[in-house]
Amino acid sequence: MSHPANATAFLKDQSRAKWHDETLWIVRQKRDQTIHAIPEWEKLRDLASQIKEHTLSKLDFYLEELEKNASANGIKVHWAENAEEHNEIVGRILEEKNCKAIVKSKSILTEECHLNPYLESKGIEVVDTDLGERIIQFLKQPPSHIVMPAIHLKKRDISDIFHEKLHTEKGNEDPVYLTHAARLHLRSKFLEAKVAITGVNFAVAETGEFVVCTNEGNADMGVHLADTHIACMGIEKLIPRRKDLGVFLRLLARSATGQSITNYNSHFRSPAPGKELHLILVNNGRTKQLAREKFRNSLKCIRCGACMNTCPIYRRSGGFSYGSTVPGPIGSILSPGIDLKKYSTLPFASTLCGSCSDVCPVKINIHEQLYEWRQEITKAHGTSAKGLSMQLANGIFKSPLAYKLSGKMMRAALKNLPESIIYNPLNVWGKSRNLPETPAESFKDWYKKNRK
Amino acid sequence: MSSKSSIISQIKNLNMEEKPLPEIPDFEVAANLEEAFAQSLAGNKGQVVSKDELEALIAASDFKKIYSSSPLFDAYSNCELPAHPAEFADLDLAILEGQVASAENGAIWLDESNLGIRAIPFITSHLVILIRGEAIVGNMHEAYQKIGSAHSGFGAFIAGPSKTADIEQSLVVGAHGAMSLRVVIL
Ligand code: SF4
Numbered sequence: 321m322s323h324p325a326n327a328t329a330f331l332k333d334q335s336r337a338k339w340h341d342e343t344l345w346i347v348r349q350k351r352d353q354t355i356h357a358i359p360e361w362e363k364l365r366d367l368a369s370q371i372k373e374h375t376l377s378k379l380d381f382y383l384e385e386l387e388k389n390a391s392a393n394g395i396k397v398h399w400a401e402n403a404e405e406h407n408e409i410v411g412r413i414l415e416e417k418n419c420k421a422i423v424k425s426k427s428i429l430t431e432e433c434h435l436n437p438y439l440e441s442k443g444i445e446v447v448d449t450d451l452g453e454r455i456i457q458f459l460k461q462p463p464s465h466i467v468m469p470a471i472h473l474k475k476r477d478i479s480d481i482f483h484e485k486l487h488t489e490k491g492n493e494d495p496v497y498l499t500h501a502a503r504l505h506l507r508s509k510f511l512e513a514k515v516a517i518t519g520v521n522f523a524v525a526e527t528g529e530f531v532v533c534t535n536e537g538n539a540d541m542g543v544h545l546a547d548t549h550i551a552c553m554g555i556e557k558l559i560p561r562r563k564d565l566g567v568f569l570r571l572l573a574r575s576a577t578g579q580s581i582t583n584y585n586s587h588f589r590s591p592a593p594g595k596e597l598h599l600i601l602v603n604n605g606r607t608k609q610l611a612r613e614k615f616r617n618s619l620k621c622i623r624c625g626a627c628m629n630t631c632p633i634y635r636r637s638g639g640f641s642y643g644s645t646v647p648g649p650i651g652s653i654l655s656p657g658i659d660l661k662k663y664s665t666l667p668f669a670s671t672l673c674g675s676c677s678d679v680c681p682v683k684i685n686i687h688e689q690l691y692e693w694r695q696e697i698t699k700a701h702g703t704s705a706k707g708l709s710m711q712l713a714n715g716i717f718k719s720p721l722a723y724k725l726s727g728k729m730m731r732a733a734l735k736n737l738p739e740s741i742i743y744n745p746l747n748v749w750g751k752s753r754n755l756p757e758t759p760a761e762s763f764k765d766w767y768k769k770n771r772k
Numbered sequence: 773m774s775s776k777s778s779i780i781s782q783i784k785n786l787n788m789e790e791k792p793l794p795e796i797p798d799f800e801v802a803a804n805l806e807e808a809f810a811q812s813l814a815g816n817k818g819q820v821v822s823k824d825e826l827e828a829l830i831a832a833s834d835f836k837k838i839y840s841s842s843p844l845f846d847a848y849s850n851c852e853l854p855a856h857p858a859e860f861a862d863l864d865l866a867i868l869e870g871q872v873a874s875a876e877n878g879a880i881w882l883d884e885s886n887l888g889i890r891a892i893p894f895i896t897s898h899l900v901i902l903i904r905g906e907a908i909v910g911n912m913h914e915a916y917q918k919i920g921s922a923h924s925g926f927g928a929f930i931a932g933p934s935k936t937a938d939i940e941q942s943l944v945v946g947a948h949g950a951m952s953l954r955v956v957i958l
Pocket of ligand 1: 575620621623624625626627628650676679681682683684686
């Protein structure tokens with residue numbers, strides 16, 4: 321897995337890459353607009369961060385509280401040490417129910433556990449019901465963004481795949497037409513399914529309930545029509561009190577898309593009469609991350625995607641270039657914890673500009689952790705992990721003459737380069753940046769002249 | 773060792789120092805809650821309408837199957853709650869009562885006592901929620917204070933109709949659930 325190599329592949333289609341960059345930047349701007357309507361925004365971020373910090377510091381206690389209260393509510397609670405065990409638990413429930421087809425709403429955890437291929441190998445039909453997820457499922461692709469899974473696709477691609485799978489009119493790219501075709505198709509799936517699977521946005525220890533947020537209402541359509549609801553959560557999704565939800569629900573959608581809240585925020589506390597509700601608590605490496613003090617903070621993540629939308633690298637390299645379930649800045653902290661070797665290029669896929677940390681609603685020091693990983697990786701792999709630019713810089717810093725010359729050359733070049741070269745489509749950096757004014761002389765020359 | 777005891781003991785062994793749990797302070801809220809609520813709802817593609825407007829709309833439309841859990845709109849209700857929610861797949865309009873609404877984002881709390889069957893607000897083609905003016909509060913913190921932790925097997929903050937922007941970020945209303953949300957403030 322190499323981020324630079326994958327990013328190069330993404331950048332081959334220049335116009336698509338530009339569109340990707342601009343679209344995500346619009347989402348980032350929407351976020352900025354809505355947060356300005358909330359004077360206490362920074363206070364909310366502090367609160368969210370502290371609530372998560374507290375929960376993580378007593379995670380064993382709160383997990384047991386959750387289990388106790390959820391069980392008392394009639395929820396069947398399961399524990400899974402890893403992805404395999406999680407999949408087996410789901411598989412066992414489906415077997416008991418003699419269920420051959422399920423509907424699933426968006427869940428990054430089931431993606432992380434590779435639940436779909438596992439169930440499909442057992443002959444079970446899995447239908448992802450979030451529109452974006454359904455589209456990429458037709459294409460047999462993973463999500464390229466945690467909130468906008470099909471953000472890498474254009475209307476034309478979706479029109480083509482719907483024509484093939486849902487027999488929509490060839491060439492009709494109208495999003496309303498396409499969405500309504502999907503609505504009809506998925507409605508029939510909702511009405512048939514006996515078991516529905518969802519993820520979990522927040523679980524509340526105090527009340528033994530969990531909350532699922534969607535805009536489409538697909539999670540609710542699934543679970544309220546099915547007889548059995550299986551909810552899958554990473555153990556870090558916990559918060560202590562119901563009232564803490566007020567903080568997180570104010571932050572989540574605003575950070576994700578700039579909406580004031582998702583349109584459906586469902587609180588599941590007991591199964592409906594005659595139905596079953598299962599909750600699977602999954603570790604899959606989270607306790608290991610908790611043990612790494614420097615990276616513990618990354619478990620505060622509420623998966624809003626804001627760090628991706630703002631990241632100049634993510635926007636210009638696409639979600640697939642990260643080769644991990646969670647891409648972008650936060651994924652680049654989580655993934656090396658899972659497989660340091662495989663994901664060794666990810667912490668380098670950052671400008672360390674800090675924009676991710678600035679937008680993060682739970683105040684994760686993302687860019688600092690990326691820097692920490694770089695050091696760990698460099699230690700573990702030696703210089704081989706350093707990017708070309710690092711080696712170049714190294715060479716320049718090692719030789720005083722080369723350094724002096726390169727400075728002189730840069731100052732001359734930057735002044736004289738025509739804009740067409742700096743803002744050339746091949747120079748993805750020039751696109752949204754102005755180069756700094758270059759000083760007429762270097763600090764060294766200035767110092768030589770001016771010192772007494 | 774069971775996975776539960778393994779997970780719990782891994783965490784216990786870290787001997788983490790307990791960090792404080794903050795109290796959530798009160799925040800300032802809009803001066804005119806009804807106005808702010810209507811504006812927020814519109815932002816989510818919902819709409820505040822008057823009782824008369826709603827009645828005129830129902831009269832002018834060809835909604836065939838209407839369910840109302842509110843005595844105020846009893847006259848329009850022409851079906852009973854079904855045994856299985858799938859029987860409501862052709863429901864055109866549902867009129868439900870909400871308990872609390874938050875002005876900052878248009879979210880309205882309904883729980884099982886308002887729903888009859890959980891699927892109703894999602895499976896219906898069009899949704900109307902009635903809310904008393906006094907039940908509109910400033911923000912989500914006040915809303916949670918009001919609903920407290922009274923037990924209901926299911927509850928939801930509903931803030932608008934079903935929508936998606938998964939196709940090139942174009943906003944489309946009516947993905948799976950209700951294609952419209954109208955709110956009548958009583
Ligand atoms: S790290 Fe922060 S900004 Fe990124 S997805 Fe998680 S919560 Fe959102």
